[in-house]
Amino acid sequence: MQVLVVYESMYGNTRHVAEAIAKGIEAGATVKVVAAADAKNENLATYDLVVAGGPTHVHGMSRASTRHGAVEAAEEPDSTLTVEPDAESEGVREWLASLGSATGDAAAFDTRYDGPVLFTGRASKSIAKKLGKAGFTLIADPESFLVDKQTALEAGEEERASQWGRSLVQEKRSRS
Template sequence: MKATVVYESMYGNTHSIALAIAEGLGSAGAADVVSAQEATRMDLAGLDLLVVGGPTHAHGMTRAQTRHAAVSDSMSRNKGLTVDPSAKGLGLRDWLDSLGPGAGKAAAFDTRVDMPALLTGHASKSIGKKLKEHGFELVADPESFLVSGDSGLLPGELDRARAWGQTLASTLKDEHRPSS
């Protein structure tokens, strides 16, 4: 199986989740992890699975203004947050808008604050919708991984991400298994 996990990350949480998902996918074959910026130079043809995720800002995917605000906020409040090296690059919304027609299997995830989804929203739902608009078939419901109010991953979320990656890999293995 050939898989790629494309992520956008502000403080490294979504990047860490992307790496954990790729570890889980590794049970079925190699999985690359690339930022949205790096993904602009990729040919997605021939992938068995494309997994895409980013942080939830203002009930959905980030925008240039929310990304800028997140970077500024991390510096202005001395919160001890480290800005992910990819944070100043292209965001998922822009990358997804630049995609041409696609085909194949895909899955969507996000990171969001641990509060009721009604209050936070889910970037993964918008990501999944965009993937479908480009011709991809979602193999799983969009998934959220949770961060605390001070922007740290909650305990157990990396393990949950690895397990989700394993589930995605199993789903694809089952689809490729010859019927008896």
């Protein structure tokens, strides 16, 4: 089984989650992890499962203006944030818009503040919807991994992401 994990990350949390998901997937499949800005080069037809995720910005997927805002927040004099090298590159939203028609199985995830979805929003729901519109079959409900108010991953979230990755492989196998 070949799996592609596509992610977008501002401060590294979503990248860490993507890598943890991939670690869980590695137990039962071959996996490749790529940033959304580089995902256009991938032939999705060669993958049995595509997993896509990004940070939640302003209740949904990031856009150029919110990515720029994240970079500006990190540049504030009292900020402890460090941005990823490609933070202002095209993200998951743009990658999904470039897909056209696709087929295969997929899953979606996000990172978001720990709190009620009504207040925090949830990018994974929009990612899943756009994957479905592109023609993918979703094999799992969208999943959120939580960060605290200082934008650090909550304790245990990387392990939970790894477990989720393992569960995706099991679900994919059960459907084959």
